[in-house]
Amino acid sequence: MSSPSLLRRYLPWLVLLLLLRDGVAAAAGKGSGKVSAIIVFGDSSVDTGNNNFIPTIARSNFWPYGRDFADGLPTGRFSNGRLATDFISEAFGLPPSIPAYLDTNLTIDDLATGVSFASASTGLDNATAGIMSVITISEQLEYFKEYRERLALSKLGEAGAEEVVREALYIWSVGTNDFIENYYNLPQRRAQYATAAEYAAYLLGLAEAAIREVHALGGRKMDFTGLTPMGCLPAERMGNRAAPGECNEEYNAVARSFNAKLQGELVPKLNRELPGLRLVYAETYGVLDAVVRKPQDYGFENAERGCCGTGLFEAGYFCSFSTSMLCRNANKYVFFDAIHPTERMYSILAQSVIDTTLHVFL
Template sequence: MKSTERLCCYWLLLLVAHFSLSATRAAAGKVSAVIVFGDSTVDAGNNNFIPTVAKGNFPPYGQDFDGGVATGRFSNGRLVTDFISEAFRLPSSVPAYLDPTYTIDQLAMGVSFASGGTGLDHLTAQIASVIPLSQQLEYFKEYKERLKRGKGESVANQIIAEALYIFSIGTNDFIVNYFPIPLRSTQYTASEYVTYLIGLADAAVRDAYDLGARKIEFTGLAPFGCIPASRTLNHDEPGECNEEYNQVAIKFNAELQEAVSKLNGDLAGAQVVYAETYSVVSAIVADPSDYGFENIEQGCCGTGLIETSVICGLYQQLTCQDADKYVFFDSVHPSERTYRIVADQILNTALQVFM
């Protein structure tokens, strides 16, 4: 090849690299912030600031978080929403709204209103003495006003319009409310209760839309019948996944997808996506070694059979040495490594439309 041809090819490669990098940067700018509603799967520490026992702001929680800090996240490290934020070239962790140490400049790039123990049903939040979804939406209204004061109305409106809104909620309505407490179960069959919850999910998305949300992701339920606590409390088949619970999750997900489709037809200018997590977690549980895991039946904390939240802290000395080998960190919540796998799944499927 002649030198002029080599030079031409060299500059062509540089040009391609330049435009590829520019495209990546442009894609990163498509989402201004990650704004989160939900339960302990996405609570970044809001429960630290309310009177509830549902907290994770003590060891061994956070043992693999940056600096080994127990932020209030119910895991050994980061959550799905943290990995999603990072993927959009935003901060590597999403701040908790109630944490007074964060400035409005930090909250402008992402904020979590989530509360561990809450659900779509207001009764679920009452049982755990945590923040109901309705109050999370009220905090969002307050947040919008703070943004306008801190960043100016024009910039605030742009942040709100271009933000990615994530809902991750619903499991507690079954494992904290419907199955263990004989109240909703006397009012609804499991199938009827799913439909009731989907109505509440639909209403919450519409409320967020009315407040300015346009890019919205609603996360489906994982197979919560396979969490260690469900296995431990499975009286029919001790140690095995509770298939009744898993069937409820499947029905919930099917109705949620139908609701998302209807929302897209009803909400002008909005794009609502359903994030499927059931299959990836099921695949991990079925073949853990394929994903580098060694233990699917126990959480890393304590005996791993029933410990979560404050009980997890009581048995800190029993916590495993390497949480990356465990699918779950405590008896309910995934390990950071599992959250990363789920985040990658969501980013490569549901969220591609926003990339």
């Protein structure tokens, strides 16, 4: 049989093999960017209900919180609905809401797609968590170790647990309370650190240690979210003695400085030093600052007060005491209480972070 005849005979099979090869390669390339779960560490910006299960008054498991969540039920989220991390989870093809780790009703299937260890009122500094007797970052890391063991002892087995941990996206959102609840309100840290910049350096060291610990436990894909303009929170406007009702620009400057160190120094340093780490910095300051300065451009009517009560100082239980003054439509407000954004603002923050940063993991 001549060579042309052989070629005609086997050409269809060769084409099929090439197509299969390209398909496998494409699938492999797509899979390399897959996120198995969203795992969250932090404070009230990402606490999905852990504080419900500990003895603290830093809770939001009562109406009007959760008013616009599924079935209108409070979950422990400090908002009228979902948080930014919930929207991020959904964008990655994972469940539309991330469960709180301390919820005893969770199944292994629930845990395997993501969980939040976050605790409202906590900080990078364990002393911050002590103010309201909440879960420290150190304790959140201990829960993460326990989480890994639970996965390994489940039907997933050791190999399956390692894959979940390796391919998960770790989101850190913490630091604001260290400044506004601790450094600026209590004397101990100010006695140790003469300036906010010195205290920020201490906090960044704690952040580095926490990231290194998760890396040592198998985490590779991580996002550390920068601080928002904390001086523009309604409660901080209310407490601004220098210019009542206006943003506290000193606090905002501290947030920008912290973010610059985080983005420009800590993130590149850890990416250089830790094998396989993909750590990104999520910029949220500019987004919230732009909305607060010109809320009408984003479809909001009010950025100076929260939806709850007078909107000037209410948060937590104080919101439940003033429900007669609750706004009708939270979508018109940037903040739900005097500290925390509304679901709509959280969705804007989530989309911005996905578009500018987290898309590298999609």
